[in-house]
Amino acid sequence: MTSDPIRLGVVGLGRAFMLMLPTFRADPRVALVAAAAPRAASRKAFEKEFGGYTYETIEDLCADTSVEAIYVATPHQMHRDHVVAAARAGKHILVDKPLAISLDDGTAMVKACRDAGVHLIVGPSHSFDGPVVQAKCLIDEGAIGAVHMINTWNFTDFLYRPRRLEELDTKQGGGVVFSQGAHQIDIVRLLAGGRGRNVTAMTGQWDPRRPTEGAYAALMSFESGAFAAFTYSGYAHFDSDEWMEWIGELGHLKDPAQYGGARRALATIASAREEAALKTARTFGAGAEPSMPDHHEHFGPIIVSGDRGDLRLTPQGVHVYGDEARTFHPAAPVDVPRSEVAKALFDAVRCGRSPAQTGAWGLASLEVCHAILQSAETGLPVNLRHQVSVTGEEGPDDRS
Ligand SMILES: NC(=O)c1ccc[n+]([C@@H]2O[C@H](COP(=O)([O-])OP(=O)(O)OC[C@H]3O[C@@H](n4cnc5c(N)ncnc54)[C@H](O)[C@@H]3O)[C@@H](O)[C@H]2O)c1
Incomplete structure (x- = not known):
């Protein structure tokens, strides 16, 4: 110590x-x-x-x-x-x-x-999550050979949690691309070697009361020749934690019976001011604090494919599906989140x-967020220039 x-x-x-x-x-x-x-x-x-x-x-x-x-x-x-x-x-x-x-x-x-x-x-x-670090080590040790493809999905209620007005305005950094894409892009870049080549994407804005991107699908190529597919929806319908044994993003067990809770809570709010106040009620000195998690944090299902096998990340550890055998590598217990x-x-x-x-890494991930928005707007692939x-x-x- x-x-x-x-x-x-x-x-x-x-x-x-x-x-x-x-x-x-x-x-x-x-x-x-x-x-x-x-x-x-x-x-x-x-x-x-x-x-x-x-x-x-x-x-x-x-x-x-x-x-x-x-x-x-x-x-x-x-x-x-x-x-x-x-x-x-x-x-x-x-x-x-x-x-x-x-x-x-x-x-x-x-x-x-x-x-x-x-x-x-x-x-x-x-990208700091224990199982992501573990997956990176397994890749570096050659557990699946060279990385060729990464698939990642996350379906959440992000857009329906209490928000300040600017969090629902893309120009001010609102929407799922900046706040949630940053996580997904960081994880994928870490596992694929970091330097992207180009991005093609589409985004969804499906609720006029939350007028910003609530969903995207993106395809990204890397200098290494690998490629990755990202899917994200924050529209509070399907919850991909169902595919993670009902362990939530922060590592706590989730109760599926609470379905629709974010939407229901929001429906009781009369104005944007009230909503911002509700967000403030979740800050330090005002609201309930998160409890100790039982598992590692995660950002939805992630599968990494190499020439000799696949990796699947979970909040409990990493599965390796090799040519001849399937093994599970448990993550160390969460001592300090x-x-x-x-x-x-x-x-x-x-x-x-x-x-x-x-900082340079964060700039490269931010560039991918912008590329997603730009490609969705123009319908064209976007070349990346600030990758590390x-x-x-x-x-x-x-x-x-
Ligand atoms: N990594 C994560 O898990 C995670 C989770 C939530 C938010 N975030 C990020 O954290 C950042 C803050 O988001 P948030 O959801 O905590 O917002 P928030 O509104 O809950 O908190 C921001 C805090 O900053 C304070 N603040 C505003 N102006 C200030 C100033 N001039 N000086 C000092 N304090 C000031 C506000 O009073 C507020 O308490 C965002 O960039 C967001 O993307 C990260």
């Missing part, structure tokens, strides 16, 4: 922070020492539990010399300003996905961190070992 945890400040004590609470509470590699949040109730709750200092602004948090790294957990549209401010103050950064909304913002963030010589990690995305994220931050800051999910490999090598366009 470490005696020198990363002294972490947090900006934004909302839903994303709530989901990281079990990690911050239990992982010895990180110690929360300060926070910035506009809501007094959240600041008070933070001080009560973690001690340290709280501030109303990111600028004050950045000026706190006890903070060596900042977790940026504010809405997408604030990521650029908050990351650039933290980098200029010499803080290392963990920024929640997606890196940003526009590629220009993402590029500026990566540059600011490079110029300041600080680490920028984009996460947590589900999302401990892989704490490890990535610690390894980067204390040992100088960057994870795959750097798992070990950080840039593609031909970025090198020029």
Whole structure:
């Protein structure tokens, strides 16, 4: 166990922070020492539990010399300003996905961190999940030979959870492509080697009361010759957790009898203001906190096909279907949820070992989100230009 945890400040004590609470509470590699949040109730709750200092602004948090790294957990549209401010103050950064909304913002963030010589990690995305890391190790060990094809599906109620207005406006980063695509793309890129070549996609906007993308299907090719098919629907009908033994995204057992719960809850809300208030009610210092999960987190069924076999990822581990035998590789029990994220931050800051999910990596995944939207609009494939490999090598366009 470490005696020198990363002294972490947090900006934004909302839903994303709530989901990281079990990690911050239990992982010895990180110690929360300060926070910035506009809501007094959240600041008070933070001080009560973690001690340290709280501030109303990111600028004050950045000026706190006890903070060596900042977790940026504010809405997408604030990521650029908050990351650039933290980098200029010499803080290392963990920024929640997606890196940003526009590629220009993402590029500026990566540059600011490079110029300041600080680490920028984009996460947590589900590419940090234990079974995904396990699948990557199995691939690297040659368990299925070269990766040729990845298929991934996720059917959720994403669009019907309580949302702020901008989360239902694509131009402001709303919809499933930015918020959910970022997870799926990160996982697939990690397993396929990182550098994509092009994307063809279609998207669905099927509910005028939620006027943003609620679904997409995309096909992506990789420099390695591999290809991947992504399907996502957030329209709250079929739930692909049914295919995951009713283990939910966060690793908890789900009750199928609760079918339609998100829609029913939303139907009781009279206005956008009321809906935003309901979202706030799920933030730190205001709402119920997530309990300890029984299983690893996941992002729906994923099957990786190589020339000597297939891998199937589950919240309990990874199945390998080889030429002659089928084996199951159980994942280590979940001790601290999302401990892989704490490890990535610690390894980067204390040992100088960057994870795959750097700023440049996040920019490459963001480029795929934009390619999905662009291809859906034009009906044409979109070539990718900002791709990086798992070990950080840039593609031909970025090198020029
Ligand atoms: N990785 C995950 O599992 C996961 C889950 C949810 C959200 N997210 C990501 O986290 C980010 C935040 O989303 P969310 O759902 O938590 O939103 P949220 O609205 O629940 O939380 C955002 C918080 O930021 C605070 N905030 C707003 N302006 C601020 C400012 N200037 N300074 C400090 N704090 C400020 C708000 O008060 C709010 O508490 C998004 O980018 C989202 O994609 C990630």
